[in-house]
Amino acid sequence: MLVHGTRTSSAIWHAQVAALRHGGHPTHAIDLPGHGSRSGERFTLEGALAAIDEAVDACPVPPLLVGLSLGGYASLAYARRHEAKLAGVVLAGCSTEIKGKPLHLYRHASTHVTRWLGRGQGTWHVVADMLAALAGYSPLRDLRRLLLPVWVVNGRRDPLRLDERRYLRALPGVRLTVVPRAGHDVNSHAPAAFNRVLLDALHELAAHVPTRAHA
Numbered sequence: 001m002l003v004h005g006t007r008t009s010s011a012i013w014h015a016q017v018a019a020l021r022h023g024g025h026p027t028h029a030i031d032l033p034g035h036g037s038r039s040g041e042r043f044t045l046e047g048a049l050a051a052i053d054e055a056v057d058a059c060p061v062p063p064l065l066v067g068l069s070l071g072g073y074a075s076l077a078y079a080r081r082h083e084a085k086l087a088g089v090v091l092a093g094c095s096t097e098i099k100g101k102p103l104h105l106y107r108h109a110s111t112h113v114t115r116w117l118g119r120g121q122g123t124w125h126v127v128a129d130m131l132a133a134l135a136g137y138s139p140l141r142d143l144r145r146l147l148l149p150v151w152v153v154n155g156r157r158d159p160l161r162l163d164e165r166r167y168l169r170a171l172p173g174v175r176l177t178v179v180p181r182a183g184h185d186v187n188s189h190a191p192a193a194f195n196r197v198l199l200d201a202l203h204e205l206a207a208h209v210p211t212r213a214h215a
Contacts (some may be wrong), residue, residue, distance in 0.1 A: 001064065002066045003029075003052060016029075093158055095158075095161050095164040140167065
């Protein structure tokens with residue numbers, strides 16, 4: 001199950017979908033509210049969690065949930081609420097706490113751009129909606145409480161690696177992969193390396209797929 005980042009869509013996962021399906025793994029990429037096929041909606045965290053939950057419930061067995069950037073934060077929040085529905089989580093491009101002056105400035109700037117362009121032009125309103133939805137959310141708090149297997153994947157050039165080491169301390173046993181020469185969109189900058197992490201994770205989980213339980 002693949003969950004994209006801000007101002008993108010499920011289309012960013014084409015290399016992963018092809019590789020995973022070729023390896024015999026049923027794979028589905030979703031669109032979050034405000035993105036792709038759901039671009040007419042406003043983004044909210046609850047809406048994102050509901051979209052993930054609907055897709056997870058359609059899976060015949062608990063899936064490996066993979067999220068990039070915004071999708072990573074949403075996937076982590078979902079895993080904390082519905083841990084029993086998942087086999088594991090891969091978090092990419094989301095290894096920083098969502099707080100601090102830089103993010104407040106980014107939210108302020110995106111709001112003004114949205115007003116200038118108008119909501120119907122472009123997708124900058126999604127950035128403002130995303131930052132408002134995630135205000136006060138602590139990924140470290142949720143990570144500390146997980147019992148699921150967790151993989152963290154970051155491009156070495158990704159600026160959102162600020163709390164990478166804190167993530168590792170928050171949940172002993174987290175598997176970290178830092179991909180050389182890749183940036184924030186690590187799945188598209190280095191698809192072969194990213195796909196290898198996913199295939200290795202699925203191989204590791206294959207021996208003990210749990211029976212579905214609804215939380």
